[in-house]
Amino acid sequence: MNEILNKISGYGLIPVIKIDRVDDAVPLCQALMEGGLPVAEITFRTEAAEESIKRVSRANLNILLGAGTILNIDQVKRAVDAGASYLISPGFNRQVVEYCIKNGITITPGAITPTEVQYLIEYALEVAKFFPAEQAGGLAMIKALSAPFPQMRFIPTGGINAKNLLDYLALKNVIACGGSWMVPDDLIVSGQFDQIRTLVEEAVALVESSNNKGRGPDGSIDGWLGMPS
Numbered sequence: 001m002n003e004i005l006n007k008i009s010g011y012g013l014i015p016v017i018k019i020d021r022v023d024d025a026v027p028l029c030q031a032l033m034e035g036g037l038p039v040a041e042i043t044f045r046t047e048a049a050e051e052s053i054k055r056v057s058r059a060n061l062n063i064l065l066g067a068g069t070i071l072n073i074d075q076v077k078r079a080v081d082a083g084a085s086y087l088i089s090p091g092f093n094r095q096v097v098e099y100c101i102k103n104g105i106t107i108t109p110g111a112i113t114p115t116e117v118q119y120l121i122e123y124a125l126e127v128a129k130f131f132p133a134e135q136a137g138g139l140a141m142i143k144a145l146s147a148p149f150p151q152m153r154f155i156p157t158g159g160i161n162a163k164n165l166l167d168y169l170a171l172k173n174v175i176a177c178g179g180s181w182m183v184p185d186d187l188i189v190s191g192q193f194d195q196i197r198t199l200v201e202e203a204v205a206l207v208e209s210s211n212n213k214g215r216g217p218d219g220s221i222d223g224w225l226g227m228p229s
Contacts, residue, residue: 001126001127001153001175002106004064004085004086004106005086005106005108005126005127005175007039007064008039008064008086008155008175008176009175009176011037011038011039011064011176011207012169012175012176012177012207012210013037013039013165013176013177013178013179013203013204013207014039014040014041014066014088014155014157014176014177014178014179015032015037015039015040015041015178015179015180015182015183015200016041016043016068016157016178016179016180016183017040017041017042017043017180017183017188018043018045018046018180018185018188019042019046019048019049019052019188020046020048020185020188020189021048021189022048022051022052022055024052024188024189024191025042025048025051025052025053025055025056026055026056026059026061027191027193028040028183028188028193028196029056029059029061029063029065030061030193031193031194031196031197031200032063032183032196032197032200033061033062033063034197034200035182035196035197035198035199035200035201035203035204036200036201036204037182037200037203037204038061038062038063038064039063039064039065039066040056040063040064040065040066041066041067041068041088041178042056042065042066042067042068042084043067043068043069044067044068044069044070044071044075044079045069049067049079050078050079050082051082053065053067053079053082053083053084054082054083056083057082057083057084058083064085064086065083065084065085066084066085066086066087066088067079067082067084067086067087067088068087068088068089068178069088069089069090070087070088070089070096070107071089071090071093071096072093072095072096073095073096073099076096076099076100076105076107080105085106086105086106086107086108087100087105087106087107087108088107088108088129088155088178089107089108089109089110089129090110090129090131091109091110091111091116091131092109092110092111092116092119092120093109094119096109097109097123097125098123101123107125108125108127108128108129108155109125109128109129110128110129110130110131111128111129111130111152112130112131112136112137112141114145114148114149116128117145117149117152118149120152121149121151121152126151126152126153127152127153127154127155127175128152128153128154128155129154129155129157129178130142130154130155130156130157131156131157131158131178132157132158132159133156133157133158133159133160133168133177134158134159134160134164135158135159136158138156138159138164138168139167139168139171142154142156142168142171142173142174143171145173146171146173150173152173153173153174153175154171154173154174154175155174155175155176155177155178156168156174156177156178157177157178157179158178160177160178160179160181161179161181162181162202162203162206165177165179165203165206165207166206166209166210169207169210170210179203181199181203182196182199182200182202182203183196183199183200184196184199187199
């Protein structure tokens with residue numbers, strides 16, 4: 001994996017964020033950092049996404065900032081120009097993948113079927129977003145995909161929460177999970193960033209309690225190509 005994906009593997013969790021007001025972007029990311037999780041995926045699901053990424057980038061926070069729900073090349077350009085370091089897509093778009101590879105942009109497309117996983121392998125991509133995780137077969141499906149595709153790793157997202165997080169992280173072909181339970185819309189809208197920080201601290205403690213992934217000293221699992229237990 002490249003450096004960015006290796007860092008994400010070390011964190012084990014990506015907060016998936018929907019921001020409606022750009023003024024919430026910086027204090028929200030500060031709450032993530034204070035809670036011990038310096039990584040964020042701001043989704044392109046709202047008109048505020050691009051400007052939110054710009055503001056966080058300009059604030060010079062020491063946070064690994066990415067953009068999610070990337071569906072086309074225009075969004076790729078806007079996200080990267082705004083300051084996103086990595087991109088995540090819910091599915092596979094060949095034009096988006098080819099553009100990102102050509103321009104050295106870290107892209108993690110979605111893949112939930114053997115055919116889609118083969119698309120990623122065709123482009124030498126090592127990590128897929130598995131979305132929507134729970135609805136697409138969850139743990140059982142990810143385990144099943146590991147048999148024909150031991151080289152592929154996943155970031156399950158969709159239906160992940162504090163109750164099932166450790167079950168997903170226990171799979172050795174899962175490098176991290178995406179989730180939004182620690183950054184709920186109602187707390188963002190009401191500006192309750194202290195509560196968000198507390199939820200983030202609890203989520204980080206959960207990740208740290210998972211000792212069955214064989215992570216290296218830096219927290220990563222880079223180099224693992226075996227079967228999940």
